[in-house]
Every structure is written in structure tokens, then in C-alpha cells.
Amino acid sequence: MTEEAPKSSDFIREIITEDLKTGKYDRRIHTRFPPEPNGYLHMGHAKSICLNFGIAGDFSGKCNLRFDDTNPEKEEQEYVNSIIDSVRWLGFDFGPEPLYASDYFDVMYHAAEYLITAGHAYVDSQTAEEMRENRGTLTSPGKDSPFRGRSADENLRLFREMRDGRHPDASMVLRAKIDMASPNINMRDPAIYRIKHAEHHRTGSIWCIYPMYTYAHPIEDAIEKITHSICTLEFEDQRPFYDWLLERLAEGGLLQRPLPRQIEFARLNLSYTVLSKRKLIQLVTEGHVRGWDDPRMPTISGIRRRGYTPEAVRNFCERIGVAKRDSMVDLSLLEFCIREDLNKRAPRVMAVLRPLRMVITNYPEDQEEELDAINNPEDPAAGSRKVPFSRVLYIERDDFQENPPKQFFRLAPGREVRLRYAYYITCERVVKNEQTGEVVELHCTYDPKTRGGDSPDGRKVKATLHWVSAKHALRAEARLYDTLFITPEPGEESGDFRKDINADSLTVLDPVHVEPSLEGSVPGSTYQFERMGYFCVDPDTTRGKLAFNRTVTLKDTWAKIQKAQK
RNA sequence: UGGGGAGUCGUCCAAUGGCAGGACGGUAGACUCUGGAUCUGCUUAUAGGGGUUCGAAUCCUCUCUCCCCAGCCA
Numbered sequence: 216m217t218e219e220a221p222k223s224s225d226f227i228r229e230i231i232t233e234d235l236k237t238g239k240y241d242r243r244i245h246t247r248f249p250p251e252p253n254g255y256l257h258m259g260h261a262k263s264i265c266l267n268f269g270i271a272g273d274f275s276g277k278c279n280l281r282f283d284d285t286n287p288e289k290e291e292q293e294y295v296n297s298i299i300d301s302v303r304w305l306g307f308d309f310g311p312e313p314l315y316a317s318d319y320f321d322v323m324y325h326a327a328e329y330l331i332t333a334g335h336a337y338v339d340s341q342t343a344e345e346m347r348e349n350r351g352t353l354t355s356p357g358k359d360s361p362f363r364g365r366s367a368d369e370n371l372r373l374f375r376e377m378r379d380g381r382h383p384d385a386s387m388v389l390r391a392k393i394d395m396a397s398p399n400i401n402m403r404d405p406a407i408y409r410i411k412h413a414e415h416h417r418t419g420s421i422w423c424i425y426p427m428y429t430y431a432h433p434i435e436d437a438i439e440k441i442t443h444s445i446c447t448l449e450f451e452d453q454r455p456f457y458d459w460l461l462e463r464l465a466e467g468g469l470l471q472r473p474l475p476r477q478i479e480f481a482r483l484n485l486s487y488t489v490l491s492k493r494k495l496i497q498l499v500t501e502g503h504v505r506g507w508d509d510p511r512m513p514t515i516s517g518i519r520r521r522g523y524t525p526e527a528v529r530n531f532c533e534r535i536g537v538a539k540r541d542s543m544v545d546l547s548l549l550e551f552c553i554r555e556d557l558n559k560r561a562p563r564v565m566a567v568l569r570p571l572r573m574v575i576t577n578y579p580e581d582q583e584e585e586l587d588a589i590n591n592p593e594d595p596a597a598g599s600r601k602v603p604f605s606r607v608l609y610i611e612r613d614d615f616q617e618n619p620p621k622q623f624f625r626l627a628p629g630r631e632v633r634l635r636y637a638y639y640i641t642c643e644r645v646v647k648n649e650q651t652g653e654v655v656e657l658h659c660t661y662d663p664k665t666r667g668g669d670s671p672d673g674r675k676v677k678a679t680l681h682w683v684s685a686k687h688a689l690r691a692e693a694r695l696y697d698t699l700f701i702t703p704e705p706g707e708e709s710g711d712f713r714k715d716i717n718a719d720s721l722t723v724l725d726p727v728h729v730e731p732s733l734e735g736s737v738p739g740s741t742y743q744f745e746r747m748g749y750f751c752v753d754p755d756t757t758r759g760k761l762a763f764n765r766t767v768t769l770k771d772t773w774a775k776i777q778k779a780q781k
Numbered sequence: 782u783g784g785g786g787a788g789u790c791g792u793c794c795a796a797u798g799g800c801a802g803g804a805c806g807g808u809a810g811a812c813u814c815u816g817g818a819u820c821u822g823c824u825u826a827u828a829g830g831g832g833u834u835c836g837a838a839u840c841c842u843c844u845c846u847c848c849c850c851a852g853c854c855a
Contacts, residue, residue: 289855346853347851352783353782353850354783384853399783400783401784401851408853409853410853432855448785449848449850451786452784452786534805538794540787540847540848541786541788541847542792542793543792543793545791548793554817558817589814592817593819634814677816679813743815746815770818771817
């Protein structure tokens, strides 16, 4: 079988294609996505997930979901659950169960004993401060620890005592013995095992020593026979150690070749948002948002609740590409992707967000009729539905102006417009609150001959308005979201991203009036509110009241004109 | 001032010695019972200098700028 080059390629897929050609890994491709369960997954992880699982798919390989759970103090089962959920939601299959680094603790421990025996590791009894001082600086070499010369026997004895709980946290640490003068600080005898008398979410209190990421990760990859270990740029300096460790272990016969290869790519940055676990956790704990799945959050659970689809996210990840240069992706691309997807699949409905009452004065008081409305012009198979019409309606407040500027061609006094799928109407009278001058109601007349929205005499109107029948409308709540931050790079100026938080990122509209066909909509279902945007039903919905999240607005030419005029 | 990376339209990604291209954005228009969608046009880039070559974004060289590394975090 000949491997076909994938359609969308990148430097990583090129490396893989080459490895396949040379038979380096016996024509086998195996990647992994290795999150630490210490937070919720976000869009940056989505990029990595799509890359790793995408490559597995492209090259008929496999991709493991593996929890990198080597630090019990920060990890929780709740995070494990949410991560599993997010990966599945994105549409990727890792089999019935994920894998866990903690399942390899025994192997890692024995590998450490081997390293000690072979003279490649030693127990250091320096304090953390002493270790830091002796590490040197970026420009000056480090100094050997006074404990560096301990015999293998003593090291082994001490390491076992560490394992057996005979020493308190931070009293000693196992270090790889490499070169304290290396220009690469990561090679200056990095710590590989530390003492932590902490309960692990999976191994409980079996262990009181835990491997460091630096040490654990290469071994995890090797155990799983990963071929290409793909990670982000900040691990680039770590690669020499990754290779060093695996080589030592292979030499000792603890691992078999071919060894996995680490490849680094640039992490995702998205304008007007933050993508770092530390910052996201802060947004949650400090109450800037309502939780990890707040629809304003760039977490997978957040965008999901916001109404994004897995298809849109995957498409986004494909469009942003993969490279090694630092970059900042425009939020507009993400929005484009979700509009593109929802345009094809979201049923259209009419909903009035900011209602203005309209009375059709020449429409009989007790008359009602049902008008045909198309469910999705992009999808003929979606069919049509009936929408009730009556004498009193709601239209959008923004669709009327008493003194319209030249480019405004919606409703105004004396002007005729179309009510979508209904009739042509003409504004005859504007009713105002005498005190405030606020427009409270419009009196209009309709042309019965235009039923359905077409004029037999061929006369044109410049605007079509959405509406709902007041009597039939369902009252609902709508949550409109704006970016969580007011600057493209939050915190860039001040150094504190919280200073750039958008105070108006959430607008709750209540009540909004939606057409009765929405009755009984279930959480997660998505609609296009015609002319307003894409909305999805929030889990907060109760039997009596629908709650909607605005996923994204429609492209709005009129808003653009208004903005340009300011 | 050590080491490791990276510099191509406003943004993201291509071009692997042979016409710098695509997408998003922006903009102008066509069409339209969503100021939506769709379609069309336009817009703008190889960090800088020197060199090799018939020919350089690509190779060599010098310079500049940006990012990462001094956790018993990952």
C-alpha cells in the first residue's frame, strides 16, 4: 500500500511522510495527546488534539489520550472527566478508556533505579535554594552539588528511603547526572524525582515520590511506542534531555528502539482572549465568569455551551495551520468558521430581541392566520413551517427610526416595508410616551394583496423585517456575548490581563419574544434568529422559560455603516 | 552578555533555486423576501545589507527584531 500525502500538509506531516518513506518506525505512526488533569481544555488544546488525532487519521495511525498525572497536588478527577468529555465532543476516538502516566509509575521507578546503578543519577540533599544557586545563570555555568559524588549504593539506599517515606518533602531529590556546565540549563542535572507526601487521584497513597514531567514524559511516550511526540515550542530546550534519557534507557536494555521523536510547534494565540490555564483558572476562581463552561470562556466546554459545533472548531484548527513561528490568530477567523457551519445547518426562526409593539390597524381584531416560512434557505430538505400572524406584533426596535438617515432603509413614518413571509405594511402613526418622548407603539396598515410577502403589482420595498405575533409569542431570555477582553492582547500594556476585562461582555435581554415553534426546544439546539444571529438553547432553560445564548452575530452591513459614520 | 527557536500581505498558512499563492479581514459592486447567504473585482508581503547564481523568500554571510529557558510545574 502506498501512503498518499495528506491534503493539508505542514512541516510535521512532512517529517512523518519522510519517516514513512524510510521505514524509520516500521511504517507505523502513533501520536498522543497528553494533558495534565489540572484544568479544563481550551482552544489551544483543541489545536493540539486536532493535530495529533488528525495525523493519526491521515496516516492510518493511532493517537492516545494520556493523562500526564505526575503531580498529585494539582490534579483532580473532575478535570479528568471534563477532558475526556471535551475530546469526545470534538469527535475523536481514543478507545473506551484513556491512558494514565500514573499507570507507569512502577516502570519509571525501576528505570530510576537503573539510572542510579549505571551512574546516571544521584540523590541530592541540597535545599531548593542551594540547588538554585548552584545551577548558575543563563550566562554562567553551574557548580556541582557536594552530593554529586555519592556512590551508587548510597544513592540507591537513599532513593529507596525516599520511596519508603523516610524523608520529608523537599529534603532530597533524585537528579540526572549530566553536566552542570551545560549551556542548556535543562541539562544541568535536572531533578527527576521529588518527594511529595500527597494523595494522588488515582494511586492514592501508594507513592510519596513522584517523577517530574521532564523524566516521566519521554518514558510514557516510549512505553506507548509513540513515534512522534508532538508538543509546543517551550519544550524545545527540553529535547536534548528527552533524547538523553531515552538513549540511556535503551542502552540499558530497558527500552527498545526505535525511540520516539519529539517535535515542537507554535501554540495557538487568539486575539481578544487568553489561553493559559493559569489565567483561565483565575477568571473562574475570581468570579469574572460564571464557571469553566461560561459561554465567554475559550474552554472547549465554554464554546460548546456558546453554541460552537465540533465541525466548526475542527475546521478552524485546520485553517490556522501548524508552524513554528509565534502567531496571533484573528478571532474573526473563528467566527467565520462557526458562521460557515451554522449557515448550512441552523434552522431559521423569528425572534424579537428588543421589542417594539406594532398594531396593524386595518387587520381585523380577532383574525389570525398561519403563514408559511422556510426553515432553511440553504437546505431545501429542511422544509417549512407555519408562523402565526395577528393584529398586534412585535418588531425589532432597531428596525424603526423616526428620522432615518439616508442609508437607513428599514421602517420609518410613511414608509412601506415587508414583514417577512407576511405582508407589506406602511407606518401610519408613531405613538410616544408624552413624558419621555420614547416611541412606545407603531400604528401601521397592511396590504392584504401582499400576503406571503409578494406584491402582485410588482412594487418593491427596500427592507424585510422579522416579527412575532404578540399573542402567540413565547417569552424567553437571551444572553448576548461580547469578547471577554477589550484589547487584542489582554494585559499587553499593563502586565495584568484582568485590567483589560470587558465590563460589557454579557448582556441579558429579558424578555425577548420568540415564535411559538420554539416551544419545547432542548438545550444545545441551535437556531438562526433571522437577521440577528445564531443562538443556541442554554442548559439553564426551564420548562416554563427558554434561555438562549448568542453564539455569534450575523455579518451586519448596517452595523458597519453605522460604525463608519461615528 | 549563554543556549534554543522564529522572521512572507493587517492576520494565519503556502511556495522546498524557476510567474510570491490561498484563506480570513478590509473595500467596491452584482444579486437577494435575512443589510444574511451567494458571486465578482480590488487591496497589501519575502526584516535589512552583502554575496553565490542565467535566476534567490529559498543557498552563503553579516546585522537587526521577536519568542522560550535559571520550578522539587507541565
